[in-house]
Amino acid sequence: MSVPTQSLWGWGEWGCGNYEGTGTAPPMQGGSGGLGCVISGEVDLADEGLGLGRPADFSVGCQKVEENMGWQKSLQGSEVSKARTIYLNEPLKNNFCKNSISTAKYNMWSFLPRYLYLQFSKAANAFFLFITILQQIPDVSPTGKYTTLLPLMIILTISGIKEIVEDYKRHIADKLVNTKDIIVLRENVWKIIMWKEVIVGDIVKASNGQFLPADMVLISSSEPQVTCYVATSNLDGETNLKLRQALLETAQMQTERQLSSLSGKIECEGPNRHFNTFIGTLYLNDESPVPIGPDQVLLRGTQLKNTQWVLGIVVYTGFETKFMQNSIKSPLKKSRVEKVINVQILVLFVLLLAMSLVSCLGAILWNVEGTWYFGTNDYSSHSLGFDLLVFIILYHNLIPISLLVTLEIVKYVQAMFINWDEDMHYKENNIYAIARTSNLNEELGQVKYLFSDKTGTLTCNIMKFKKCSIAGIIYGLSPSVLTESYEFNDPTLLQNFENGHPTKDYIKEFLTLLCVCHTVVPERDEDKIIYQASSPDEAALVKWVKKLGFVFTTRTPTSVTIEAMGENLTFEILNILEFSSNRKRMSVIVRTPTGNLRLYCKGADTVIYERLSEDSLFMKETLTHLEHFAKGGLRTLCVAYTDLTEAEYQQWLTEYKKASSVIQDRMQSLEECYDKIEKKFLLLGATAIEDRLQARVPETIATLLKANIRIWVLTGDKQETAINIAYSCKLISAQMPRIQLNTNSLEATQQAVTQNCEALGTLIGKENDLALIIDGETLKYALNFEVERSFLNLALSCRAVLCCRLSPLQKAEIVYLVKKHVGAITLAIGDGANDVGMIQMAHVGVGISGNEGMQATNNSDYSIAQFSYLEKLLLVHGAWNYFRVTKCILYCFYKNVVLYIIELWFAFVNGFSGQIIFEHWCISLYNVIFTSLPPFTLGIFEQCCSQKSLLTYPQLYTVSQTGKTFNTKVFWFQCINALVHSFILFWMPMKMLEHDMVLQGGHTTDYLFLGNFIYTYVVVTVCLKAGLDTLSWTKFSHLAIWGSIIIWLVFFAIYSFVWPTIPVAPEMTGQVNMILVCPYFWLGFLIVPIVCLILNLIWKSIKNTCNRTLLEEVREMESNRVQELNPTMFKMRVEAKNVQMSLPSQPQKIVFRHESFDQSTPYGYAFSQVEQAVITQEELICSYDTTKSQGCVRA
């Protein structure tokens, strides 16, 4: 695909509100791309990519995944672009792209050609255009010249108006961004200009809280070390602030004069999409060149924080900024139903050709001689080609012209229902669910695999201190259920502390430790203290001790000051022994205010316990408490301390210095070194933190599991944390055996996988009550070609799968693996930038909108505020939409086949001459007016059963999940049904009128008389069929069904009188006068639809009686209101049904043991902390000095 084509829709989904993070996306912004391209060949990109994807080796797989997501392709142009040179203060020399961005698809002039191109690149529309052109050939068209043109125009106009409305919204959004203000140095003075006027080479001044308009190189800032902080959550979803530092060479350039006298150039690489790389060189006159790295670059879309102002030189603008380079709309996804429709349309097209050929053959065979009345002596058929065209035109409406536009509108409204849903309205933040695309609505009803992120999706990413155990006494066991979600609230702790309980000293030490041993930075905001922590666990601990009167107030590079019960204590921090997932602990060495040396440590129970000295007390009690905490799904930490002697410390310090200067494997030698001093601990107690789950997560997971949806948790977080959360959200239970795969080589992985597969034996492929836990490293091998298959088999045999420590790409790969091999609908849900890959890869991507950046939301198909809303989104909206869309589609096919096959039957009595039995305009308005309403009511208001039942009986979801109501079989069944109906609808009126004597006064009739009989019966039958299909009759259903019949009759009445006043339809003249008084017409009116539909009714009743599904059962209960009368009876019957239905087989009991099986009690240690960042925790913390005021205003 060429680049320009991409740009047609590549930027389509970007509104300003989104990426500036100031608001939410306008509703349905994403609709157009999706709606507009229901069968566009162009959007096949993603699928073609998938089709090509072969399981080669791992790296190729990665590349494929990336390609599939449209990341690489969209950047073809930019990747090859060469390095650029930016001249300082010489605007004329810098000629690059403008900073104004346009996310709109069209402008005033390009609209028509581009829109038409897009429309006619859809196969169906092109087909109708072709028919329209054919109709212009004289005498070819039996249906008149403009009868396809008009409906086509109507349909194109409707979708055109929708396009315009949506594009207008984008224009407005663009304008809002482009006209934002920014200060720029122009002609030696600071000027306020609009964003779109910023050009490369400009010197921009941005102040605190502002969003940056372009990518720029930092020259100087208000801060002492020419640093500045930026919030990058819009770009990468990370919430912690990033530190940027200007080059010392430019640090002093602050005044207008200095800046305007600046001369020289910047050479840097061309625009690309990598956030974390930048290579450039600054050439200042008279100075040696200085390299510029990513630390000096401020990106568009980031927000300046905690910094009064910064100055920067713009290097990339507009679409060349890294932000815009990354904001590629996820590849357009097509729903499975849509793909099926395309196939079916193709089938109908083949059928159409077949019918035309049969008719041509008929015309040849029929060729009766002696048709003198025709002028020639035999009705010489035209050439075969001519005849074929005639018949193609005659039957072309077999392909429903209105289906696509009907579906577009139906899905649009369905999406609006999602947007409007009050049950998915998160009142706290006032966020509604947003359907960003509407072409996957029905896919929501078919989800089989759910891939969920953990942090921010299952959890709120809020840590709450819940319980603790100090000196063998457990606190926080408040029996009150009401305070479940609330924080630690146990007054006995303070009472014990204040009333001189024997454990008072321990309590004090415990609280002091928590107050001192961490990497939190306090920020004073007037008289409040805000804690900035890279680990939410630590923040929770520090906040908790603050509540108890141990306030952590100040951090300087060498000390921390705490206010313990009103008493200021300063601890000198000597060393911070960093946390790592290997060590599972962190320690600080401090000099206490009394001058002693002490080491405080907190960490996992296992690592602490093995380091406890023999003198340590309360080990047993604490261990019981830890177990108790862990069972409750809490994250536990043990805290301990040890006193160090001066000599001991000095000796260690020399070792430490040595270790920290090692170049190779510094981490490892440091860790070894840390280990030496972390010993002989004295246990103080343990803490229990709740990683707060979002509301109703366990219930939602239980419901989704009942709905036969498999849930896989894919997280970048640590294994312990993941397991911990899986427990607390009831995804895995304590007695559930766990298979843990943690290896570090291909062979080991292969062996482990094979062993486990063998151990499972015949149970493989079934749903077992097992949990599979795998980490990213092992997964890398498991996704290798040789292991992939058996790994997948193993994973599919487990009820729950947890994948930890995954990179974003690996998340996408797992989704891809399942998508490719299982052929079931996958859904990925996540909230952060690291989930974008899987969100784009899955059939349906759901973003959690809320606190973190907008990246996930912007790339998702649906965004909701809470994980629990998934329940309603899938079970109610998904199931409903599936039923609606499939019914609507089947009905559209049905009604077209019914009417247009009649032409074929008529051909049998008119010698295959191509004569049409109906009036031209009636036939072309059939889809547009007379039967256009029922598909809408089916598609918009139909409900298979009530929302309450769908949520009470999640098993109902399997009906839509397995796609029972829409597949090839159902399609053909419907087609045959339509064929039978059309036969009855032609044959009965034919037999009725064959006698010719049906009118009072003995008048005889003509072909159109028959045609109008049939047409009326068709409209009635087809409308009543919609009524029969409608399970839930709203007022709109009545309006549509009776309304359509009335509209036809009214139209018929009027239309019979237009000739010759308006020169159309001479053959209709007077039809209504004769037909409405014809007794046969009314007699037929009663009998023909009955004969047609009684077959359906009988079939339905038999099915309803003999082979009743759960859905029917539930529906009957609903209508009988048994629920209220006899709930137990109802439940019993439904449950009994369930057993019969052989729904998800009961999880198998596992009775074997294996070494990699872990059936131990859960283990509560979990801790989140950024590891191996660019700057170590120690360095980062030491750079803070909260005693000095930064003088900044927090945004």
Added chain:
Amino acid sequence: MSEEYISVTCRTKMKRISEDYQSRLPDNTALKQQQLPAYRLQLSATGVLSGFFAAGAFCLGMGIILILSAKSIKEIEVKYTKICANCAELREDATNFDKECTCSIPFYLSETMKGNVYMYYKLYGFYQNLYQYILSRSNSQLLGTDLKDVGNCAPFSNSHDGTPIAPCGAIANSIFNDTIILSYNLNSSIPIEVPMLRSKITWWTDKYVKFQNPSSINLSSAFAGTTKPPYWSKPVYELDEEDPGNNGFLNEDFIVWMRTAAFPTFKKLYRRLNRIQYFIEGLPAGNYSFNITYNFPVTRFKGEKSVVLSTLTWSGGSSLFLGLAYTVTGAVTWLASFSMMAIHLMLKKKKMLFIQD
């Protein structure tokens, strides 16, 4: 250029956005929350069965009524292609068009045909529904406004010398041109011609809306500049010599012919019985004969012609089809409902047992 200014603009923008946000709040209507009151269509056994029984009863009753009324109709059809074989043979050759051929067919009416009696001609195997045939007419010409509009009339739009044909087109050209006269042998000796009406045999709208003669002093001048269709022996303004009002495009036989039939076998209304003298009650039983001037060739397309005499009831002609359709439908519906009832009862019994267990 103070920072204050910027922060102020920022704030206003934020405010605007939050206002937008507010306006997006949906109101909590039943429609938007998909809680519209709805009747859930549930096919309950009793509902379906009673519906079926009722529908079946209705159909059966209706069917019997229809069959009885169709049976009450008297209809007589006389095929005369074979009887008038010599004439048919003569018409095989188009060059014999000016040779007259008549044919008389006696028949015996055993019962009186009471009430209005209609005479039809019926053609077998004549495809009036061919696409190219139906196309070949000019509705605007027939309106009398534009005689020269012969656009779609190919291959009968103009004569050899280019004069437009009126009425043009294949339909008009192939008009049924036999003359059928019904005579009644009252006393086996002197046949009297049964009085027949040639008026009101068309649809009202045809005669008064769709077909109009061009306005002029007399018809022949109105049609000046046009020529008669090639197969016609007389020009359009001389179709009915007895009734000058029944000429031109308003000739009722012509109008009837122009309404093209749906099937290759069709009847067209030819005459109505004028109920005077002997025929006040209808056609009395007795000996009759059809005197036919045989013009219309049918053997060339292996067709047949017949003449039909029929009375009518409230529902129309003697077709049994609709009556049978109703009866059969009613019977099938009852059958279905009985069997469904049986199945239903059986299952119910089973279910009861199941629950008792």
